[in-house]
Amino acid sequence: MAVASGRKYSVLRRPTVATGWWGWFVTVDHKRIGILYGITSVLFFLLGGIEAITLRLQLSNPENALVSPDVFSQLFTMHALTMIFLAIMPLSVAFFNIVIPLQIGARDVAFPRLNALSYWVYLFGGLLLNAGWLVGRAPGSGWFAYSPLTSTAFDVAGGMDFYVLGLLMLGTSSMAGAFNFIVTIINMRAPGMTLMRMPVFTWMTLVTSFLLVTAMPVITVALIELGFDRFVGTNFFNPTMGGDPVLWQHLFWVFGHPEVYILILPAMGIVSEVLPTFSKKPLFGYPFIVLSGVFIGFMGWTVWSHHMFTVGLGPVANATFAVTTVLIAVPTGVKIFNWLGTLWRGSIEFNTAMLFALGFVILFIIGGLSGVTHAAVPADAQQQDTYYIVAHLHYVLFGGSIFGLFAGIYYWFPKVTGRLMNEKLGKLNFWLLFIGMNLTFAPMHWVGLDGMPRRIYTYDSAMGWDFWNLFSTVGSWVILLGVLVFLHNIMRSLRKGEVAGNDPWDGRTLEWSIPSPPPEYNFAEIPTVSERDAFWSEKYVENEDGIPIPIKKRPSSGGKDTNDIHMPGLSYFPFVTALGMAICFFGVLIHISVIVIGLVVMLFGIYGWAFEPADPEPESGSH
Amino acid sequence: MLHNLTKLRPVLLLLLVPVLLTTACFPSHPQSTFEAAGPVAEAQLKLFYIIFWAAVFVFVVVNGAFIYAFIKYRRRANEAHLPKQTHGHTVLEITWTIAPMIILAIITVPTITTIFYTAEPPPGKTLELKVIAHQWWWEFEYPDLGITTANELHVPVGMAIDVSLESKDVIHSFWIPKLAGKMDLVPGHINTMWFQADRAGEFYGLCAEFCGTAHAQMRFMVHAEKQSDFDAWVESIKATPGEMTGLAAKGKDLFVNKGFDGTLRGEKVTAQRCAFCHTVEGLPIRGAVGPVLTHVGGRETIGAGIIDNSAGNLKAWLTNPDKMKPGVGMPTLSIADDELDALVAYLEGLQ
The missing domain is CATH 2.60.40.420 (Cupredoxins -  blue copper proteins)
Structure with a gap:
């Protein structure tokens, strides 16, 4: 490798300073990128929460006039987009980043610079999606964006421009990230870690990544077609010129349903780590949990039309999708029963991470069961587009995904920061969220079946919905309080939290075998894996009754000279490339010259990326 | 035993509170899907109840088992050793794969029969109705009777209404909660559905699919009336308005x-x-x-x-x-x- 040539081009020199605020712009360390993902997604989660609180305030009374109808539609559209694309998905990716290399015994992801690019494109994409607020026209046709309401003829204000461009950027970020984790998980596992010895969180990350690389292209096609309709005047979805609005719905939900599993599988993976750790038992039925996760991944592709039962696809199509939808309940049930099997005859410790995992199970069961009631097409004809659906999806995404992710935060926070989160505040956090989410969303089942449609900004008192709407609004304040306690706990624990040590939970997987926070290189020595719960098996042997007996002498890790561990160098170029891409996308809405500037910056970024030297200071002979 | 029940009384009364709040305080539920007034809504409600009770059964059994496990297997201070490391049980796995399949197969049968029952009006005399949705109002045309009206629908009691639906602009959804579930009105497509009112009365209808700024205010009224009243209404609509003074x-x-x-x-x-x-x-x-x-x-x-x-x-x-x-x-x-x-x-x- 011609490392010496790097010296000639000063601009292509690798950055050398990894500390300070500048260090965050040039980092390629998976743990630091994970932290960036985590912080950004929590900030977007707060934004989405403010939107939700405003929606609930508007609906607290009949004929309320807090916000105008158009602001209301922008709020519910952006609430959904923010929570799905900017909070839950990237918070899952934060865990992929932080946990996966540690769980599989690797020193980084397969493509560290691509990983940084994924983050920066996500950040800029999120800002672009939200930029509509600044000019008073955020997307307002619903997150599902049913054509022709998204056409320039009906979206007169033009908010859907931000939708098209923002989601295209976010899709790029997701694709790059997903390919990175597929390659990482397939290629970079420690010796001895066969597929069926991988931790379940790693497994679910793998399945989620495959769903991402297959589902994202579908929405990308739809978005490009919609973009052409809007910017160029094509007629893909324009019914008056032979286009078809139902085509959009198929493309959207062919993406949209796998997306549901993209949102829930990482949380299921987290729960499958937390339950065994705090029951002091291995995961019950490991192969069945893994295979049912894979099966859910495949089945996720066969059920999209259950979002379209009232579109008029006909009784045969509806009956077919009713059957596939009902079938997907089977692998989900298998997971739940195996979690029960994990708890059974265990020694259950109710700390905050465990409470969130158990809360996940209880609430997800409710969401799953109401989901089965939608699968019955004729019953769904009454439920579709009502608050009953709103209740269902929040039991799955709030009670499910968010609770699972909170379990993950309390579980891995000590690994990332070296400090434990406060348990008293944590339990308060849990109970406020658990009670608050039930107060908010449980009454929506009733209100929906009582005939309250979704996405209305006003309703008559005569409908009989006043009381439960006010009730839900009060519930949303309890959730808000829970989130504030959570933020306080994070800030407080960062400074004053109890020092965690390597292994605060008596963990089972490899991330607990290394210091907290882990050194840049993670593992001084790459571990060799011989069993499923790789770290647990180093700590315990089972006697003839299957009771684990601690091994006296801990295997020593460390002592090895860590100076010669070669880590990927810092780089400016992921940030530069993402910045160029962002300028380009913003340029579509400003002027063609801005697009050109963006392209130049992006090409410079790619050029620098390709030709920067492998190491900060070229030495004779590289790795 | 009796003593125990007395102790429980306040709890039971407390459980009644939400029920009372929903029924007593708000006697009118003009869009309740629980008050079906025609065969289509009744079939949909019946199916919902079958699945609802199956779901309640599963909820009680599974969450009951979880709560039992939480209590029974909580960590105690004086545990002598760590729990036995069980890894799985094949018979159990097969059981809890098959058992849900049986329950789901059972609910699939009425689902499919109801899908086909609600798809087409039963044979016999029907009244044709053409619904055309606009942002944000409804056009109702009776092709057999040669009349057109807006935002107010009249139908004869006991007759199946054979509906065709289309839209002039964006997607809307036609919904009369007490008479029938939704069907979308998609520009460029013609959808069909049917419904029937089994008793005279006024029923609320509305657009259920988000269709823009005034979506919340795209509603209509259905007057179900006996045949003679309906015929009189048709005559009044056919008549041209008289001279104004x-x-x-x-x-x-x-x-x-x-x-x-x-x-x-x-x-x-x-x-x-x-x-x-x-x-x-x-x-x-x-x-x-x-x-x-x-x-x-x-x-x-x-x-x-x-x-x-x-x-x-x-x-x-x-x-x-x-x-x-x-x-x-x-x-x-x-x-x-x-x-x-x-x-x-x-x-x-x-x-």
Whole structure:
């Protein structure tokens, strides 16, 4: 490798300073990128929460006039987009980043610079999606964006421009990230870690990544077609010129349903780590949990039309999708029963991470069961587009995904920061969220079946919905309080939290075998894996009754000279490339010259990326 | 035993509170899907109950097992050793794969039969109805009877209504909660559904698919009435409105001939005549943009089911429709007060 040539081009020199605020712009360390993902997604989660609180305030009374109808539609559209694309998905990716290399015994992801690019494109994409607020026209046709309401003829204000461009950027970020984790998980596992010895969180990350690389292209096609309709005047979805609005719905939900599993599988993976750790038992039925996760991944592709039962696809199509939808309940049930099997005859410790995992199970069961009631097409004809659906999806995404992710935060926070989160505040956090989410969303089942449609900004008192709407609004304040306690706990624990040590939970997987926070290189020595719960098996042997007996002498890790561990160098170029891409996308809405500037910056970024030297200071002979 | 029950009494009373709140405090539930008044809504409700009770059973059993495990297997202070490391159990795995499959297969049977039952009206005499959705109002055409009306639907009790649905602009969804679940109205497609009212009465209908600014205010009324009443209504709709006198005659003249200036969604509009957009049978011009107004005086509500039809409300509507229904396609026109009175008199006279 011609490392010496790097010296000639000063601009292509690798950055050398990894500390300070500048260090965050040039980092390629998976743990630091994970932290960036985590912080950004929590900030977007707060934004989405403010939107939700405003929606609930508007609906607290009949004929309320807090916000105008158009602001209301922008709020519910952006609430959904923010929570799905900017909070839950990237918070899952934060865990992929932080946990996966540690769980599989690797020193980084397969493509560290691509990983940084994924983050920066996500950040800029999120800002672009939200930029509509600044000019008073955020997307307002619903997150599902049913054509022709998204056409320039009906979206007169033009908010859907931000939708098209923002989601295209976010899709790029997701694709790059997903390919990175597929390659990482397939290629970079420690010796001895066969597929069926991988931790379940790693497994679910793998399945989620495959769903991402297959589902994202579908929405990308739809978005490009919609973009052409809007910017160029094509007629893909324009019914008056032979286009078809139902085509959009198929493309959207062919993406949209796998997306549901993209949102829930990482949380299921987290729960499958937390339950065994705090029951002091291995995961019950490991192969069945893994295979049912894979099966859910495949089945996720066969059920999209259950979002379209009232579109008029006909009784045969509806009956077919009713059957596939009902079938997907089977692998989900298998997971739940195996979690029960994990708890059974265990020694259950109710700390905050465990409470969130158990809360996940209880609430997800409710969401799953109401989901089965939608699968019955004729019953769904009454439920579709009502608050009953709103209740269902929040039991799955709030009670499910968010609770699972909170379990993950309390579980891995000590690994990332070296400090434990406060348990008293944590339990308060849990109970406020658990009670608050039930107060908010449980009454929506009733209100929906009582005939309250979704996405209305006003309703008559005569409908009989006043009381439960006010009730839900009060519930949303309890959730808000829970989130504030959570933020306080994070800030407080960062400074004053109890020092965690390597292994605060008596963990089972490899991330607990290394210091907290882990050194840049993670593992001084790459571990060799011989069993499923790789770290647990180093700590315990089972006697003839299957009771684990601690091994006296801990295997020593460390002592090895860590100076010669070669880590990927810092780089400016992921940030530069993402910045160029962002300028380009913003340029579509400003002027063609801005697009050109963006392209130049992006090409410079790619050029620098390709030709920067492998190491900060070229030495004779590289790795 | 009895003593125990007495102790439980406050708890049981407390459980009644939500039930009382939903039923006693709010006696009227005009859009409740639990009060089915026709065969389609009844079939949908029956299916819902089957699955609902199956779900309640699963919920109680599974969450009960979890809560039992939480209590029974919580960590105790004096545990002698760590729990036995069990890894799985094949028979159990097969059982809890097959058991849900059986429950799901059982609920799939009524699901599929109900899908086909609700898809097509039963053989026999039906009444054809064409529903055309607009942002944000409903056009109802009875092809067999040769009449068209807006935002107010009349149907005879006990007869299956064979509905075809289409849309003039974006996607809407046609929903009468007490009579039938939804069917979407998709531009470029013609969908079909059927419903039937088994008792006379008024039923609320609405658009269920988000369709833009005034989606929340796209509603309609269904009057189910016995055949003779329905026939009388049809006759009244077929009749051309009679001659207007006095103030109403002046209103008619304004409706047809006066061009008003005003604003629509922030833009200036000029010389807008009522009759350019609205049809009233018997007038020399026919509008095709807004709802047909031939018998608007006889309707119970205005603005697509959003407010009672009264002289005061009509006047307020004509003064500033966008205030009552933000986003509405009707411009806000500068109409003098005496002109307003004349127009209201005319519209009220259109019986």
